[in-house]
Amino acid sequence: MKPIKLKFAGLQSYREEQEIDLLEVGALGIFGIFGPTGAGKSTILDAITLALYGNVERAPNGIRGIMNHFTDLLYVSFEFALGEKQYLVERSYKRNKREDTITNKVSRLIKVQEEKEILADKANEVTETIESLLGMKFRDFTRAVIIPQNKFDQFLKLTEKDRTEMLEKIFCLEEYGERLTEKVKKLEKDLESKYEGNKSRMAELGDASQETIQQVEEQLKDKRRIAAEKAKEGKQLEKQLKKLEIAAGIHQEMVDRQQEKEKLQQQRTEIEKQQQQLRLAKKAEGFEDTLEQLKKLKQEMQEKKTELKAEEKAEANIDEAIKEARVQLENSKEKQQLVNRLKEEELPKLPLAANYEKQIEELQGETKELTKEINEKKKKFVMLEKEHKENNKILENEKKAILELRKTKKRMNNILLCREEVENAIASLQRLEVEEKQEKDASHELQKKEKEQKKEEEALRILLKKYIHDTMLDTEKASLQQLVGYAEGIVKEVEEKQTIAEEMVTTAIEKNMAGELSSKLKEGEPCQVCGSTHHPKPAIAEEETEKDPLQRAKEKLQTIKKEAKEIRQWLQQVNIQYTTEKNIMKEIQSFYKDRWMKKVADLQKIKADFESALVLLQEKINQITANYKVTDRNTVKTLKEHLREAEEAYQKVTEEIESKEDAVKDLEKKIHGLKEECNHLETNVKISLENIEKNNKKAQQLKENIESLIGNTTVAVYEEQIKTRITELEKQIRTAEEIWESTNKRKQEIQQRLAILKSSIENSIKHLETMENHLKDRLANAGFSDIVQLENALIEKEKQEAMEEKINNYEKAWDFTLKSLETLEKKAEENPFDKGLFEGTKELNDKNSEEYERIVKEEGGLQKNLEDLKEKQKRWKELQEVNKQIGEKIDLVTTLFNLLKRKRFVKFLAEEHMRDMAVEASIKLGELTGQRYRLELDDKGNFIMRDDYSGGEGRLVTSLSGGETFLTSLALALALSSKIQLKGELLGFFFLDEGFGTLDNEKLELVMNTLEKLRKDQRMVGIISHVGELKNRMPRYMEVTAAQQNGAGSKVVVKHN
Structure with missing residues (x-):
C-alpha cells in the first residue's frame, strides 16, 4: 500500500481544507510531522483512519466530538495505491443538534482509472470493501500500520490468542483457517453426498447379474x-x-x-x-373497333353534359358572390376613413406619453435605490447599536477585571515579602543535599573498604593454606593485626557520622520552617508564597505528623553515641581475643605439629566469628545512615516552585493590567466613533426619505398626464392596440378590393367555358347519329339482328x-x-x-x-x-470402483479436518511468522541497543527479552522500562512492517506517533540511523514527535501550526531541509 494524497477539513483543530501530497513529502523514504503539543499532529493520522474505516482511535464511539467547533461540516479524502491499482476513498459528515455528535453524509470508494468506477457508496459498504482490499480491520491497522499515541507497545503485549487473530488477518491466513476448514467441510460433505448418490444409483440399476443376462x-x-x-x-x-x-x-x-x-x-x-x-365470336371480332368508338363517343358526350350542368351552377353562385363583394367594397370606404382618423389623431399622442413614462421609470429607479440605501443604513445602524452596547458591556467588564487584577497584584506583592524566609529554607535544603552527598561518598568509601576487606580475606585464606605447610601462625598474626586496624577505622567513621548527625539537628530545625508556613494556610485565603486561594497539597508541619524534629535528631544522636560505645567495647573484646590468639600461637610453637593444627582450626573458627561480627557492625552503620536519608524535602522544593510561580504570576498580572488598560482606551475610542457614525446614518436616512416623498408626488402627476392622453394603460400596450387596429382595417380593405376583382374575373371565365361546351355537345350528337346508321347496315350483312346480339356474341380472346x-x-x-x-x-x-x-x-x-x-x-x-x-x-462396476476411491478420499479429508480443528494450522503458520519476525526484530533491537538486547519467543508464544550485558538473563516484556519498551516495540514494528502483506502486496509505509521523548541522545541517534536505513527497503516511514532534534535529521517534514483564538484552525506546511 502506497499513500498518495490526503485532504481533510473540519477535523478537530483543523478548520480550513488541508491538502498533503504524501508522495512528495515521503519521496525520500522517511519524513517527520512536527509542531507544538496539541497543534494537531496526530490528527493527520486520524484523517487517514477516518477516511479508510470511518473511525478515529481517540474519539468516543469512533467519531464523537471530532468535528471542529467553528464549522458544521467535516470532509476527508485519501488516495492510495495497491500494486498497479489506485483508489480514492471519501467521507463527509454534518453536525447533529447535539454538538458533539455527527452523521455521515457521503461515503464512497472509487477505483481511479481512465473511467472512474464507484466500488461502494454507503458508509458500511465502503468500510467492508476497504477491509477486503487491505485484509485488515481498524484495530489491526492501528496496531501494525498507523501506531497512535500510547498504542506503540500494544502489539508487543497482546495475548497469544489476540496476536494469532491479528496475524491471521495481516498475513492473509484466513484461507488456511476458517476458510480452509469450511472448504474441507464442504469437500467432505460433497464426497459423502457423491458416495451416497452412487449407492442410490447402484440400487436403481436393479438386477444386472450374469445369470439374468444369460436368460x-x-x-x-x-x-x-x-x-x-x-x-x-x-x-x-x-x-x-x-x-x-x-x-x-x-x-x-x-x-x-x-x-x-x-x-x-x-x-x-x-x-x-x-x-x-x-x-359467333369469330364473326363478331370485326365489329370490336366500331363498337369501342361508339362507346367512347357516348361517354365523352355524357361527360360534357355533366360539365355543362356544373358550369351553369357555378354561374348562378358567382352572381351571388358579386353581390356580396359589392357590399364589402362599400364598407371598406368607411374603414379607410377610420384608419385616416387613427393615424392623424391617436398616433401623435404616443411620443408625449412615452416621455412621461420614461420620467416615471427614472423616478421609480431613483426611489428604489434610495429605499435600498435606507434599508442598508438601517441594518448598519442596528448592527452599530448592537456593537455599541456590546463594547459598553466589554468596557465595563474590562474595568471590573482591572480592579480585580489590581487587588490581586496587591495581594501578590504582600506574598512576595516572604521571599527571604523561603530562600533561607531553600539554602537549608541545599546544605542538606550536600550532606547527603557526603553521606553517599562515605557509603561508597565503605563499599570500597568492603572490597579491600574481601581481598584481604582472600589473602588471609592463601596465607592460612601456606601456613599449613610452613609458617601459618606468623601470617595469621599479621592478618589479625590488619583486621584490628580496620575495625578501629570503622569506629572512627562512626564518630564522624555522629558529628554529621549533630549538624542534621540544626538542618531539621530549618526544614521545619515550611511546615510552619503551611500551618497558617486557610482555604479561600491567598498563600503568602504563591498567592493561590486553593491549597490542594500543603506541606504538613512536623509536629502534626511526627515528633519534634530537634528532639528526634537528639534521640538519633544518643543512639549513635550508644552504638559507637558498643563498637568500642566490641573492639576491646577483639583485642583481647587477638592477644589470646597471640599466646595460643606461642603455645603452638612448643607443641607437636598435630596439636597446633587443631589450634589452627580453632583460630579459623574465631576468624569466622570475627567476620560475622564485622558484617553485623556494617549493617548497623548502614541502618544509622539510612535513617537520615529519609528526610522529607519535598515541602521546601514545593515552596521554591511556588515562589517561582508567584513571581511569574505577579509579572503576568502586571502585564495583563497594562494590556487591559490599553484595551479600555481603544474601546472608549471605538465607542465614540460608533456613536458619531450612528448620528451620521440617522441624518442620511432622513434626507433620503424626503427625496423619496418628492419623487412619489412627481411620479403621480406624470401618471395623471398619461391617463388623460391614453387612458389607464401603458404606452407600449396602447401603441400596440392602435397599430394592430390600423393593420387589421387596411387588411380588410385590401381583401374586399381583391374579392371584387377576382369575382368579376371568374364570371367572365365561366361564361366562356359555357359557350364552348354547348357547341361541342351539338357536334357530338351529329357524329353519333352518323356512326349508328352505318353500323346497322354492316350488322344485317353479317347476320346479326341488332347491336345487343352483337355485344352478346363478343368473347374475350383469352376466354x-x-x-x-x-x-x-x-x-x-x-x-x-x-x-x-x-x-x-x-x-x-x-x-x-x-x-x-x-x-x-x-x-x-x-x-x-x-x-x-x-x-x-x-x-x-x-x-x-x-x-x-x-x-x-x-455402470455398476464403475460406480463400485468410484465409491472405493471416494471412500479413500473421505478418510483423508476426515484426517485433514481433525488437523484443522481449533485453528491448529493457522496457529502453526502464525507462530512460524511470529518466530520469523522475532528473529528480524531481534536483529533490529541489537542495532538499536548496541547488541545489548535480543528478542525471543518462549514455548507459549510470549515475548522474552535477553540482556546480553547481564549474562543473557531473560525478562518478560511487561517488566521493561519506558525506553526499553519503546525500542523493543519499534524493532518489532519494523520487522512486522517488512512482513505485512495487504492482499499479496507488501506494506509500503507505517507511522510512528510519539515515543521518542523516552529516549536519551545516544539511543535516539541509534533509532534515527536505523530508520534512515529503511530508505533502501522502499518503505515510507512517518514520524510524529515534538522532539526538536529530530527535525534537523529529516530531509522533508510537515510543520503543524496550532489553531488561533480568532477561530483560525491548525495548518500544515511541507518543508525541506
Whole structure:
C-alpha cells in the first residue's frame, strides 16, 4: 500500500481544507510531522483512519466530538495505491443538534482509472470493501500500520490468542483457517453426498447379474428363429399375391375407363353449345373497333353534359358572390376613413406619453435605490447599536477585571515579602543535599573498604593454606593485626557520622520552617508564597505528623553515641581475643605439629566469628545512615516552585493590567466613533426619505398626464392596440378590393367555358347519329339482328382460347377412352380376375406380416433389454470402483479436518511468522541497543527479552522500562512492517506517533540511523514527535501550526531541509 494524497477539513483543530501530497513529502523514504503539543499532529493520522474505516482511535464511539467547533461540516479524502491499482476513498459528515455528535453524509470508494468506477457508496459498504482490499480491520491497522499515541507497545503485549487473530488477518491466513476448514467441510460433505448418490444409483440399476443376462440371451435366440420362419412364409404369400394383384389391376382399370366414358358422354351437349358460341365470336371480332368508338363517343358526350350542368351552377353562385363583394367594397370606404382618423389623431399622442413614462421609470429607479440605501443604513445602524452596547458591556467588564487584577497584584506583592524566609529554607535544603552527598561518598568509601576487606580475606585464606605447610601462625598474626586496624577505622567513621548527625539537628530545625508556613494556610485565603486561594497539597508541619524534629535528631544522636560505645567495647573484646590468639600461637610453637593444627582450626573458627561480627557492625552503620536519608524535602522544593510561580504570576498580572488598560482606551475610542457614525446614518436616512416623498408626488402627476392622453394603460400596450387596429382595417380593405376583382374575373371565365361546351355537345350528337346508321347496315350483312346480339356474341380472346383448348381436350379424352377399353378387354380375356381368391390371399399375407412385425418388435425389445443389462452391469462396476476411491478420499479429508480443528494450522503458520519476525526484530533491537538486547519467543508464544550485558538473563516484556519498551516495540514494528502483506502486496509505509521523548541522545541517534536505513527497503516511514532534534535529521517534514483564538484552525506546511 502506497499513500498518495490526503485532504481533510473540519477535523478537530483543523478548520480550513488541508491538502498533503504524501508522495512528495515521503519521496525520500522517511519524513517527520512536527509542531507544538496539541497543534494537531496526530490528527493527520486520524484523517487517514477516518477516511479508510470511518473511525478515529481517540474519539468516543469512533467519531464523537471530532468535528471542529467553528464549522458544521467535516470532509476527508485519501488516495492510495495497491500494486498497479489506485483508489480514492471519501467521507463527509454534518453536525447533529447535539454538538458533539455527527452523521455521515457521503461515503464512497472509487477505483481511479481512465473511467472512474464507484466500488461502494454507503458508509458500511465502503468500510467492508476497504477491509477486503487491505485484509485488515481498524484495530489491526492501528496496531501494525498507523501506531497512535500510547498504542506503540500494544502489539508487543497482546495475548497469544489476540496476536494469532491479528496475524491471521495481516498475513492473509484466513484461507488456511476458517476458510480452509469450511472448504474441507464442504469437500467432505460433497464426497459423502457423491458416495451416497452412487449407492442410490447402484440400487436403481436393479438386477444386472450374469445369470439374468444369460436368460435374456436364450429368449432372444428363440425370437430370431421364429422371425426367420415367418419371413420365409411371407415371401411365398407375397409372390402369389403379386400375381393376383396384376389381374385385379386390369379389372379395376376397365371399370375406371368405363366410368370415364359415361362421364364424357354426359359432357357432349355442353361442348357442342360452346362450339356454336365460338363460331359467333369469330364473326363478331370485326365489329370490336366500331363498337369501342361508339362507346367512347357516348361517354365523352355524357361527360360534357355533366360539365355543362356544373358550369351553369357555378354561374348562378358567382352572381351571388358579386353581390356580396359589392357590399364589402362599400364598407371598406368607411374603414379607410377610420384608419385616416387613427393615424392623424391617436398616433401623435404616443411620443408625449412615452416621455412621461420614461420620467416615471427614472423616478421609480431613483426611489428604489434610495429605499435600498435606507434599508442598508438601517441594518448598519442596528448592527452599530448592537456593537455599541456590546463594547459598553466589554468596557465595563474590562474595568471590573482591572480592579480585580489590581487587588490581586496587591495581594501578590504582600506574598512576595516572604521571599527571604523561603530562600533561607531553600539554602537549608541545599546544605542538606550536600550532606547527603557526603553521606553517599562515605557509603561508597565503605563499599570500597568492603572490597579491600574481601581481598584481604582472600589473602588471609592463601596465607592460612601456606601456613599449613610452613609458617601459618606468623601470617595469621599479621592478618589479625590488619583486621584490628580496620575495625578501629570503622569506629572512627562512626564518630564522624555522629558529628554529621549533630549538624542534621540544626538542618531539621530549618526544614521545619515550611511546615510552619503551611500551618497558617486557610482555604479561600491567598498563600503568602504563591498567592493561590486553593491549597490542594500543603506541606504538613512536623509536629502534626511526627515528633519534634530537634528532639528526634537528639534521640538519633544518643543512639549513635550508644552504638559507637558498643563498637568500642566490641573492639576491646577483639583485642583481647587477638592477644589470646597471640599466646595460643606461642603455645603452638612448643607443641607437636598435630596439636597446633587443631589450634589452627580453632583460630579459623574465631576468624569466622570475627567476620560475622564485622558484617553485623556494617549493617548497623548502614541502618544509622539510612535513617537520615529519609528526610522529607519535598515541602521546601514545593515552596521554591511556588515562589517561582508567584513571581511569574505577579509579572503576568502586571502585564495583563497594562494590556487591559490599553484595551479600555481603544474601546472608549471605538465607542465614540460608533456613536458619531450612528448620528451620521440617522441624518442620511432622513434626507433620503424626503427625496423619496418628492419623487412619489412627481411620479403621480406624470401618471395623471398619461391617463388623460391614453387612458389607464401603458404606452407600449396602447401603441400596440392602435397599430394592430390600423393593420387589421387596411387588411380588410385590401381583401374586399381583391374579392371584387377576382369575382368579376371568374364570371367572365365561366361564361366562356359555357359557350364552348354547348357547341361541342351539338357536334357530338351529329357524329353519333352518323356512326349508328352505318353500323346497322354492316350488322344485317353479317347476320346479326341488332347491336345487343352483337355485344352478346363478343368473347374475350383469352376466354376463346380456353374454350378451344377445352373442346380439343374433350375430343382427345374421348378417343383415348375408347382405345383403352378395347386394349383392356383383350388383357382381361388372357388374365381373368377372381375376387374371392384375391381377398383371401391378401388377408393371409396381412396376418403373417402383423405376426412378423410383432415378433421382430419383441426381438428388438429383448435386444434392447440385453444391451441395457450389460450397460447397467458395466455402470455398476464403475460406480463400485468410484465409491472405493471416494471412500479413500473421505478418510483423508476426515484426517485433514481433525488437523484443522481449533485453528491448529493457522496457529502453526502464525507462530512460524511470529518466530520469523522475532528473529528480524531481534536483529533490529541489537542495532538499536548496541547488541545489548535480543528478542525471543518462549514455548507459549510470549515475548522474552535477553540482556546480553547481564549474562543473557531473560525478562518478560511487561517488566521493561519506558525506553526499553519503546525500542523493543519499534524493532518489532519494523520487522512486522517488512512482513505485512495487504492482499499479496507488501506494506509500503507505517507511522510512528510519539515515543521518542523516552529516549536519551545516544539511543535516539541509534533509532534515527536505523530508520534512515529503511530508505533502501522502499518503505515510507512517518514520524510524529515534538522532539526538536529530530527535525534537523529529516530531509522533508510537515510543520503543524496550532489553531488561533480568532477561530483560525491548525495548518500544515511541507518543508525541506
